[in-house]
Amino acid sequence: MTHAIWETLLQNFSDNAKRYLEDMPKRAIATLSPTLPSADLPQGVQNLDSTFALLQNQVIPQMSASAGPRYWGFVTGGTNPIAAYADWWVTLLDQNVAKGGDSAASDIERQAIEMLVELFHLPADFKGLCTTGATASNLLAVIVARQFVGNQQNIDIAKEGLAALDIEVFSACPHASMIKTLGLGGIGQNQISYVKTLPESEQMDCDDLAVRLAGSNAKSKIVISSAATVTGTSFDDFTSIAKLCAQHNAWLHIDAAFGIFKRLIAPNDPCHQGIELADSITLDGHKWLNVPYDCGVFLTRHQTILQQSCHVDAPYLKNNSPEPDFMSLGIENSRRFRALPVWLTLKHYGRHGIAEWILRNVQQAKQLAQFIDGHPDYELVHPCQLNVVLFRPVLAATSDDLSQACLDMINKDGRLFLSPGKWQGKSIIRAALSNWQTQYEDMIIAEQVLNDAASKLRKAYSV
Ligand SMILES: Cc1ncc(COP(=O)(O)O)c(C=O)c1O
Structure with a gap:
């Protein structure tokens, strides 16, 4: 009985997934006005064909093509095929990577972290875990940093x-998720002392940070820095900031959600020196590594303090492993085996395979920036430095409404999806651009x- 339903489901998945992938280039990138059937709860088990029909007719056609090559909103990776394949297994295997002692899943997560540390040329004393995304990683940063400053104050x-706790937090251009997590972590969103940025940039002004740290009366300090801000892709000067943090015994957190991938294509670029x-x-x-949602990574060189913050203790959870259990390093006790797509992606593509799509996206972003810069109806508002292109329409008069109207027109067209922002x-x-499969033809379509x-x-x- 069980066997039969799996066979039917696998066959149906295989047929429909093939069709979905074939149709992907033709479908509208976004569904701007979705409509669903009512939320009536069925009282009994439904016939399998009607369940299939519900999914195929009502749900799948109304999804976005965010896994495809022309969804350029936010910072969106689309799953690479190896990671998708691994993720199908994750669901089927249904492991709980809370603690070791019953499978190799925890060891695979540890190896995935080790390989990422090596991939980004970080020192081997960085340990960590997979999270649900960069926001969860930023929350862990707040949690471990507050434990660290708590230790400073006994x-x-x-x-x-x-x-x-007596604490002050310094940051120049934190990602919105960082601000949110300061609230979630009990420190408070309004506790940030905003450091100046350099002119026409989102990079932290280190002189201003030095003055603020020296003038702070707080017993303990946290500095939150960015390796590629989400709009201007600015990198802070990590070496100078780390020196200041050492002088003031401050915790240094770097949100490098996608910027750290620059290390793969420009290892000697001064912009990312000092992240280590x-x-x-x-x-x-789930951004530039192109594994499926939801997958972030948190790394720290102070695993003991992380464990102090997240430790969970109960007789039924005891285990003999010499390594700390993942449930004592992160937010959740029960955890999805999200490390497997990361592990298999790293094992399959290796450093150079991943660097290839990073480099391609960076070149494509430069190409798009050049096109916009040479276009009479658009203004490139900031030189493209990584994978993000910032622009706005220019007609007789330029206004914020015009940008929104233009964005709406682009997204309604259905061949491309972009998102809004603010620059200065x-x-x-x-x-x-952060999708592994974006190609030259996609750039031509985007220009059209x-x-x-x-x-x-x-x-x-009427211009
Ligand atoms: C720099 C930075 N930090 C954090 C985040 C939040 O990431 P997530 O959506 O994975 O939680 C983003 C998302 O764009 C980001 O660009």
Whole structure:
């Protein structure tokens, strides 16, 4: 009985997945106005064909093609085929990577982390775990950093809470998820002392940081730094910041969600030197590593403090492993085997295979930036430095509304998907290229879409 249903499901999956992949280039990149059947809860078990039909007719056609080559909103990776294959197994295997002692799953996660540390040329004392994404990694950064500063003040935050803690947080251009996690971590979103940025950049002004750290009366300090801000892709000067942190006994966290991948294609570029000096690092798997959602990575060289913050103790959870259990290093007790797609991606593509798609995306972003720079109807608002292109339409008058109208036209077209942003106070359009399968033909299509949107905009505004 069980066997028969698996056979039917596998056959159906194989047939429909093939069709889905074949249709991917033709389908609209986004479903802007989805409609679903009512949320009535069935009372009994449904016939399998009607369940198949529900999924195939109502759900799948209304998804976005975010796994495809022309979804350039936010910072979106699309699963690479090896990672997708591994992820099918993850679901089928249904391992709980909470603690070791019953399978190799925890060892695979440890190896995946070890290989990532090697991939990014980080010192081997960085340990860590897979998370659900960069936001969860940033939350772990807040949790371990507050434990560290608690230790400085003889307060075990995990046990006693935050009430007595005296702390100041410094950052120039933190990602929105970092601000959120300061709230989740009990430190408070409003506790950030904003450091100045350098002119026309989102890079932290180290002189201003030095003045602020020296002037702070807080007993303990945390500095949050960025390796590629989400809009300007600015990298802070990590070597100078790490020196200041050492002088002030401050914890240094670097949010390197996608910027760390620059290390694969430009190992000697000064912009990412010093990342290895961080106390903790956030990176994302479901962005430029192109493994399926949801997968981030948190790394720290202070695993003992991480364990102090996240340790879970109960007689039924005891285990003899010499390594700390993952449930005592992260947020969840029960954990998906999300390390497997990371592990198999690293084992299959290796350093050079991954670097290939990173380099291709960077070149494609430069090509798009050049096209926009030479276009009479668009303005490139910032030179493209990595994989993100920032631009806006220019007609007789340029306004924030015009950017939004242009973005709506681009996304309604269905061949491309971009997202909005702000650069130096102006509303802009943002294209972020981070998909392994984007090709030259996609760049041509994108240029056509941008030309068409410009013509439509001219007509709409009678220019
Ligand atoms: C620099 C940076 N940090 C954190 C995040 C949050 O990532 P996630 O959506 O994986 O939680 C992002 C997402 O774009 C990012 O660009």
